[in-house]
Amino acid sequence: MSEGLGLGGPEAPRGGWRTATVSRVRRPIQRSVELRLDVHDRIDHMAGQHYVVRLTAEDGYTAQRSYSVASAPGDPLVELFVERLDDGEVSTYLADVVEPGDELEVRGPIGGWFVWDGDTPALLVAGGFGVVPFVGMIRHARALGRLDLLRVVVSSRTLAELPYADELMDAGALVILTREAHGIRPAGRLTAPDLLPLWEPGQTAYVCGSASFAEAASQLLVGMGFPADGVRVERFGPTGALA
Known part of the structure; x- marks a missing residue:
């Protein structure tokens, strides 16, 4: 969550649900994964915003988590860096299962205060x-x-x-x-x-x-x-x- 000790904040873009294709998967340090995503119909973000990643099981159960964007606004791809948590429903899937070419459901950019x-x-x-x-x-x-x-x-x-x-x-x-x-x-x-x-x-x-x-x-x-x-x-x- 974002919060401020003061009030106000700049206007920032906000995007809805999109499909993203995984372009690259890297694991530069232990217990983590770096994902490069090609977000279809992407809305340009501001530095400091984040994306939500939502996973849906065959029985309809969903889990979602928010991840900050590491890529610059001018980057054509969205880069997320995810810490793998042993009990994390989303992070374990992203770190252990996702491969280039997979599609993910994402929402973003989100957040107007921490930009x-x-x-x-x-x-x-x-x-x-x-x-x-x-x-x-x-x-x-x-x-x-x-x-x-x-x-x-x-x-x-x-x-x-x-x-x-x-x-x-x-x-x-x-x-x-x-x-x-x-x-x-x-x-x-x-x-x-x-x-x-x-x-x-x-x-x-x-x-x-x-x-x-x-x-x-x-x-x-x-x-x-x-x-x-x-x-x-x-x-x-x-x-x-x-x-």
């Missing part, structure tokens, strides 16, 4: 698979030649578990690992001193991760003086949310 317009400075704070919508923002910024507008910090248990690690570091992201050292920084959780050098006037802060990470990171930002109406939060979890 980046490509024109304003932003501080992106992610935990684990919460990096996915930020990869879409980074790709959009790179396409516009405005990577300078983004400051990025990501937290993960280990580097091997971090989606898009190389791409994030190429974009200048500060990588913080809680279970191993990274560079000269010892293992440890995200702190206010990590965030302070990334602050710039006029930034909007975007926070994405598990409920516990999102809560802790939001409190850090507000505690260091970041205006509450400039913080946008997206939380995800095993029961439905975003990845």
Whole structure:
């Protein structure tokens, strides 16, 4: 779910149910899958939006989950990066069964609050698979030649578990690992001193991760003086949310 400590948000496109053909399947890190989808009659999305994937069994039972879009708005395909959860009805199917050429039922783009317009400075704070919508923002910024507008910090248990690690570091992201050292920084959780050098006037802060990470990171930002109406939060979890 997305939420904001402030009010308002830009207008964003919204699409209905579509059929998508799976163009590519990759598994770059353990317990995950990267899907590239050719969405029929696709509506262009904004960086930060998401899609719903719905599965229907032969007996009519349906299950659906939402996944953030990692592709830039200018990409002709929609890229989703899915964490495989052992009890996940949708994620296990996407990670273990889906192959190129398969068709999926999808709805999107969805979401108008957690989007980046490509024109304003932003501080992106992610935990684990919460990096996915930020990869879409980074790709959009790179396409516009405005990577300078983004400051990025990501937290993960280990580097091997971090989606898009190389791409994030190429974009200048500060990588913080809680279970191993990274560079000269010892293992440890995200702190206010990590965030302070990334602050710039006029930034909007975007926070994405598990409920516990999102809560802790939001409190850090507000505690260091970041205006509450400039913080946008997206939380995800095993029961439905975003990845």
